[in-house]
Amino acid sequence: MDLSYSKEMNMKARNMREKNYQYVASHSSGTDLDSKYEKLAKIGQGTFGEVFKARARSQGKSFVALKRILTDKETEGFPITALREIKILQQLEHENVVKLLEVCGTRPSATNKYRAECFLVLEYCEHDLAGLLAHPNVRFSLGNIKMVMKQLLNALFYIQCKNVLHRDMKPSNVLITKTGTLKLADFGISRMFTPPQAGRVNRLTNGVTTLWYRPPELLLGERNYGPSVDMWGAGCIMAEMWIPTPIMQGSTEQEQLALISQLCGSITPDAWPGVRTLPLYSKLELPKHHKRTLQQRVQRHIKNQEALDLLDQILQLDPSRRCDAGTALNHNFFWTDPMPCDLASMLAMHRTSMFEYFHRKRGKEVGQMQQVAAER
Numbered sequence: 326m327d328l329s330y331s332k333e334m335n336m337k338a339r340n341m342r343e344k345n346y347q348y349v350a351s352h353s354s355g356t357d358l359d360s361k362y363e364k365l366a367k368i369g370q371g372t373f374g375e376v377f378k379a380r381a382r383s384q385g386k387s388f389v390a391l392k393r394i395l396t397d398k399e400t401e402g403f404p405i406t407a408l409r410e411i412k413i414l415q416q417l418e419h420e421n422v423v424k425l426l427e428v429c430g431t432r433p434s435a436t437n438k439y440r441a442e443c444f445l446v447l448e449y450c451e452h453d454l455a456g457l458l459a460h461p462n463v464r465f466s467l468g469n470i471k472m473v474m475k476q477l478l479n480a481l482f483y484i485q486c487k488n489v490l491h492r493d494m495k496p497s498n499v500l501i502t503k504t505g506t507l508k509l510a511d512f513g514i515s516r517m518f519t520p521p522q523a524g525r526v527n528r529l530t531n532g533v534t535t536l537w538y539r540p541p542e543l544l545l546g547e548r549n550y551g552p553s554v555d556m557w558g559a560g561c562i563m564a565e566m567w568i569p570t571p572i573m574q575g576s577t578e579q580e581q582l583a584l585i586s587q588l589c590g591s592i593t594p595d596a597w598p599g600v601r602t603l604p605l606y607s608k609l610e611l612p613k614h615h616k617r618t619l620q621q622r623v624q625r626h627i628k629n630q631e632a633l634d635l636l637d638q639i640l641q642l643d644p645s646r647r648c649d650a651g652t653a654l655n656h657n658f659f660w661t662d663p664m665p666c667d668l669a670s671m672l673a674m675h676r677t678s679m680f681e682y683f684h685r686k687r688g689k690e691v692g693q694m695q696q697v698a699a700e701r
Contacts, residue, residue: 358429358444362391369453369497369682374407374513376682378449388449389426393442407443410512413489414445421480423500423510424448450500450508452672454562456679458496458569463675467629468666470566471658473499475665476507477559482650484509485552491515492533494558496565497681505668518551527551534558536578537571541585541592542644544578546604553644556653560639567626583612589642590617597643631658 362379368390369376377391394407414425424447431442454473457463465473477499484491491498491512498511514533519525529550531543540557542550564572573588575581582592590596592611600606619640620633627633635658638648648656659665 358391358431358442361429362389362446364391367682368678368680371511371513378678390447390449391429392445392447394445403443406513409516411445413512413515413517417484417487417489419480419483421476421507421509422483423450423508447510448508450510451503452501452679453497453510453681454499454501454507455496455681456684457501458565459681459684460675460679463671463679465566465671466663466666467632468663469668469671470632471663471665472505472668473501473507473566474559474563475654475659477509477562478650478654480507480509481552481555481559482654484515485555485650488517488520489515490518490529490550490552491555491558493535494555494562495535495538496562499562501668501672503669503672505672520551536581537561537574539578539581540644541582541589541642542603544582544585545592545600545606545609550644552649553647556639556647556649557644559650559653560636563632563636563639564623564627567632568623572623579609582609585642586612586615588617588619588622589640591615592642599645600643629658631656631661634658 361382363382365378365380367375368378369392374392374394377393379389379391381387381389394404411425411428414423418424426446426448429444429446431444457465481491489512491509492514493511498509500508500510502508516529518529519527527549529548531546531548531550534540534543534554538558538561540554543554561572573581573584575584586592591613592600592606593613594601596617620637623636624633627636635648635653635656638656639653641647
């Protein structure tokens with residue numbers, strides 16, 4: 326490689342990192358991260374960043390969560406997903422949505438290879454739902470499950486009223502404090518949307534939402550979608566509160582559609598008027614002759630009839646028939662005994678934080694130890 330070209334590219338990269346820092350600085354409190362917070366432990370890892378538990382260096386020494394935005398591979402400036410996340414979180418204020426406290430940056434220097442790092446400073450929660458569900462000693466009563474789902478649906482109702490789509494509904498993005506307050510988190514791929522209007526079509530990307538929680542319309546290439554995509558994810562989460570493992574674990578989009586068909590019935594124009602218009606409907610070989618067996622398949626785990634009925638209304642193939650958050654909150658499931666009950670007393674029995682990241686890390690370590698033992 327030509328040496329002058331290499332130097333030019335390095336200079337461009339350094340300038341871009343400085344530009345990233347300037348952007349962060351213009352949207353931050355102006356305080357350098359390291360002077361204000363002390364990192365304690367890594368508690369999360371995702372495609373768009375990693376999360377740390379930290380303590381404020383101020384007199385109060387309160388805990389916060391620091392989400393580091395990955396900018397290492399960016400060539401066009403600050404990541405668009407991070408820009409959206411900051412903008413959206415700044416507009417949201419609800420007890421069941423994680424709160425953005427401030428944005429901090431670190432100045433590029435030789436010690437960090439001239440990388441401008443951006444951190445979202447968020448309120449700290451002791452658990453995520455995936456970590457709680459994975460722990461063998463955690464038991465949710467029916468009243469506890471109702472409280473979790475009530476708070477989750479409250480969060481969805483609120484963000485939908487604000488014209489925000491979360492687009493990554495899954496248990497690891499549902500945080501819970503030690504006092505039992507649920508916080509919907511990780512708005513990394515969320516975005517604003519335009520409510521349906523005659524003659525106006527949304528052109529959103531359909532490659533969103535973790536595969537196991539992705540609704541059938543996205544799997545079939547739909548780009549003009551709305552809050553119903555988040556409701557499908559909420560229904561999958563609801564089923565996990567009893568089972569407790571993802572109810573449809575496909576390894577490919579084709580396999581995921583097959584699993585959906587086995588549970589919710591074959592995807593046909595009879596079950597879903599208008600499905601023929603979706604881009605991939607005629608291009609994929611979809612399973613035929615499957616009857617809807619959702620209630621029969623899960624009733625071994627879910628004994629409550631009202632819960633079965635609500636789940637059935639949420640996990641509808643046709644998004645126009647799918648129950649919305651407001652309707653779900655008015656369902657009898659939440660208004661019959663046992664009523665939704667406080668989570669604090671149940672959580673008080675577990676003094677250690679539970680996150681999916683810890684569970685996955687332990688599983689990986691156990692697997693490595695077993696492999697070493699086998700090799701011996």
